Amino acid sequence: MTTGMPALTERTRAHGWRWLLDVALAVAVGWVMSIAWVAVATPDRMGMGMGRGRMRPEVELTWSPIVQLAVATVAVAVVLGRVLPRTGWVLGLVGVAGYLAAGGSPVAAVVAAIVLGVRLLVLSSVPVTTPGSAESDRHPSHLAPARLWPWLVALVPAYLANGLGDGHPWVSVFTTATMLVWTTLPLVAAAAFLARRGQRVRERALELEGVARAERLRLARDIHDVVGHSLSLISLQSGVALRVLDTDPTQARRSLEAIRQTSKEALAEVRTTLGVFRESDEAPLAPTPGLVAIERLVQQVASSGVSVTLTELPDPAEVPAVVQSVAHRVVQESVTNALRHAPGSPITAVAVVVGRDLRVRVADSGAPSLPIREGNGLTGMRERVRAIGGTMTIDAGPTGFAVMATLPLEPPLGVVPTGADT
Structure with missing residues (x-):
């Protein structure tokens, strides 16, 4: 318990202003369920045929504590789904079952279940690390359609509460089957869409990883060429300087000057090569030595006596x-x-x-x-x-x-x- 609370707190803070949208969505779902319950309870007064053949006396139009608790449970589940999507899904279905048992509208129950299901799909992402990438370079993997079915099974007992106390079991079974169809179809379509989008995200991540690997290889080659050539030339010039230090101080001085110039140019080229890691837009993307640099390279080597x-x-x-x-x-x-x-x-x-x-x-x-x-x-x-x-x-x-x-x-x-x- 203690190990899970810091992670939950971190997830809660990370979502920030999205909590306002969650609250607005919860209020909207609760409002739809409430209005639909009133319409079902008073079909003749509302001018709507949304009832299930069960007319209620005027005294029953007062808000039932069961209805209030069910609507509040669904609203809380919508908000809770931001950090605990699976818990929010189960809690929301409990609220839907209570709402239907109290005579709520099947249409409103389906709407609430679809909202809860979509949030389960979107928010219950599993961090996935692509092969060869860093542990922190992770991408969401949403519930695939094949993994969605176990969660959809929970709709059956929730929707069966629709017929409690009616005395018409066949009508209840037909209504439950209809509700399951109208809930399952959009959720499966949403799961397929999210799975495809997640696949594209992972493919894009692998593509970017390949580009980054190629760039690292390019930088390694550049550093190898620059450092290898410069150190070879410095070693050659220093050997010349040591050999003629006593007999030809002028040549020794020229060799030392060549060492100084070679190391200076090598540092500048390495700095330019590594400039791709700077955030500054002024940094060049890569060094561009050309044909003119070949002449300078030959002159440096020739100055060492080669x-x-x-x-x-x-x-x-x-x-x-x-x-x-x-x-x-x-x-x-x-x-x-x-x-x-x-x-x-x-x-x-x-x-x-x-x-x-x-x-x-x-x-x-x-x-x-x-x-x-x-x-x-x-x-x-x-x-x-x-x-x-x-x-x-x-x-x-x-x-x-x-x-x-x-x-x-x-x-x-x-x-x-x-x-x-x-």
Whole structure:
């Protein structure tokens, strides 16, 4: 009991102003039941044939305590259903049974039962966590039509109270069956509608989860490329600085300046990449390094004493931004791999437009160790290239290692023109 009360209190506070709508709905249901009871009790006076063949003397028109209690019970059940929908449903049916036993209108009883049933369907949602999502990322799962039947069975004893004291059992059974039909049909239709809507919500949640997973993968690739390349270059430059610190202070100073510039640019690019997590609208959605950045990358590596040559580069105005970004990442990761696995070997890079494709090739003369096992870098490059409809091949042999990518200048529809695929 003590464990359930905090949860109930929390649910009560969470609904806020909706309590006013619940009270208004409860008053409306009670008013309908009251007016209908008066109409049934005085069919000739009201000009309505809503009675069940049981005329009441004038003295019986005074409000019966049973009617008052039944109407109040249904009204309380409507409000209580906000936090305890199943309890509200059972309590409401008790009120409906008392109302019918006191000679209330079957039509008003059906209306009250439909209101209680719809609230049971809408409010008795079960939190469901989609596969792979966080525990807090939960979505409502309403009562499906197949799970609704056990609750609808409770209508039978409630509606059978309609014939108490009439002396016409067959009429009572027919009326009860009619009431069950008119109550069940709209509730089953509402259950089917809510089940379908819940399914769409879950499908949408899974779709958004897939998009979020792809975005996390994109960010991981960007961070891997930026940090991996920068640390490799910093390690190379620091090694040069240590080697010539005593013999060539000028070169050592240039290497330290290169380390400072590389780390500064790496921090800026990481900050831009992680800017997608900021709530500010001014934060860019993704970094967009392009062909110009390839030239700067080659210059940074060359300043450390490594022989790296950029033989050809097309006009950036002829290449879409998303293609430029992928080309830059291919060159960046390829140069980083060459620095790691073939230190000191000359590196050549070329990017040229051939027809409707941009062809990128980065090669070094270091003999790779066979067989080649693709790590995160090569796998990330291949995923980037494939995301824009391109192809990538690797040529590894005794004369060196080369990465070749063919990138279409017209990427498929749906590829966001930013610094990475999604």
